[in-house]
Amino acid sequence: MLTYVLAVLAAGANAISSVLQRKANRQAPRQQNLSLKLIGTLLHEPVWFGGVLAVTAGFLLQASALGNGQLSVVEPILVLELPATLILASLVFRTRLHAREWGSAAAMTAALAGLLYFLSPSAKHLHTVRWYDWVIGIGVNLGVVAVLAGSAGRVPAARKHRRGEGSARRAAVLGVAAGASFGLTAALMKGMTSTYARGFAALFTGWQLYAMIATGILGMFLLQSAMNAGRLLAAQPGVTLSDPIVSVLWGVVVFGENVRGGWYIAMALVSGLVMAAAVLVLARSPLLDDEPAMNPGRRHQEKATGPDARPGAGKRPEAVDRSPAAGGHV
Numbered sequence: 001m002l003t004y005v006l007a008v009l010a011a012g013a014n015a016i017s018s019v020l021q022r023k024a025n026r027q028a029p030r031q032q033n034l035s036l037k038l039i040g041t042l043l044h045e046p047v048w049f050g051g052v053l054a055v056t057a058g059f060l061l062q063a064s065a066l067g068n069g070q071l072s073v074v075e076p077i078l079v080l081e082l083p084a085t086l087i088l089a090s091l092v093f094r095t096r097l098h099a100r101e102w103g104s105a106a107a108m109t110a111a112l113a114g115l116l117y118f119l120s121p122s123a124k125h126l127h128t129v130r131w132y133d134w135v136i137g138i139g140v141n142l143g144v145v146a147v148l149a150g151s152a153g154r155v156p157a158a159r160k161h162r163r164g165e166g167s168a169r170r171a172a173v174l175g176v177a178a179g180a181s182f183g184l185t186a187a188l189m190k191g192m193t194s195t196y197a198r199g200f201a202a203l204f205t206g207w208q209l210y211a212m213i214a215t216g217i218l219g220m221f222l223l224q225s226a227m228n229a230g231r232l233l234a235a236q237p238g239v240t241l242s243d244p245i246v247s248v249l250w251g252v253v254v255f256g257e258n259v260r261g262g263w264y265i266a267m268a269l270v271s272g273l274v275m276a277a278a279v280l281v282l283a284r285s286p287l288l289d290d291e292p293a294m295n296p297g298r299r300h301q302e303k304a305t306g307p308d309a310r311p312g313a314g315k316r317p318e319a320v321d322r323s324p325a326a327g328g329h330v
Helices: 002-025 037-042 046-068 071-092 099-119 131-153 165-196 200-205 207-229 232-254 263-283 290-294 297-304
Strands: none
Touching: 002 046, 002 071, 002 207, 002 232, 037 207, 046 071, 046 165, 046 207, 071 099, 071 165, 071 232, 071 263, 099 263, 131 165, 131 207, 131 232, 165 200, 165 207, 165 232, 207 232, 232 263
């Protein structure tokens, strides 16, 4: 029971972090996307530190949960971060959750319970991850992250026509890359908790701790870039889904966690598909469309300064101020 409680608390901390980090990233120029300059800009945003504090609390709660349970149990529960983000957004921005949000959240919760029941993960006794399993697993995982980040880097931050299409794609791909990196971080965290059982000396001399910190920093960097590239509703689904998927694969393939076979696998797959569908529906909720919620005058301002506005119709596009301070950064 403690494992479930800690995992739910971790999901709540991650939800707080998502809202605060996206709010901070709205002030950063998109030209800094996938650049270390982005971190320098965020260091001047006090709300960003609140997001970092929340995600740190989430990591610590997640580590405690993994110390008591299996990857295949803890990581799927973190999908609850998305409905928690919606609830937080409704409180912060004083909006109401409608049947769409409540129904999808209920379906996600039921599907999550079904997934855990049908898989019924359990750990093998005295299972030790061999060094070459770590090397292969980390290599494949980092390779996937690199491919995703590279493909996102080739997507324009914003297109001249149908503005926002390119940035949404970039945010979505970077969200998947961040989630995959966090999945690797969770696997290393699980390895670190096993090392900790041998004492503090083994913890600080073991390589898993430092590898976990490195991949955690990588995941945070990719997450900041995803939040900077586009809206929260574009980045959140990839982060929410790829993290538990990668973690479950690590748990079953590398850590040797046992799951049920036979028709249970088919039912677990159905539960996973229902959960994924609920995530996609929730991710398109207007409550995650943070632009109008956080700055309700922006769309009105853009409409008033558009080429069809009066007065000023026919104004040349280059005459319009597109700086972030003037609302050009959406």
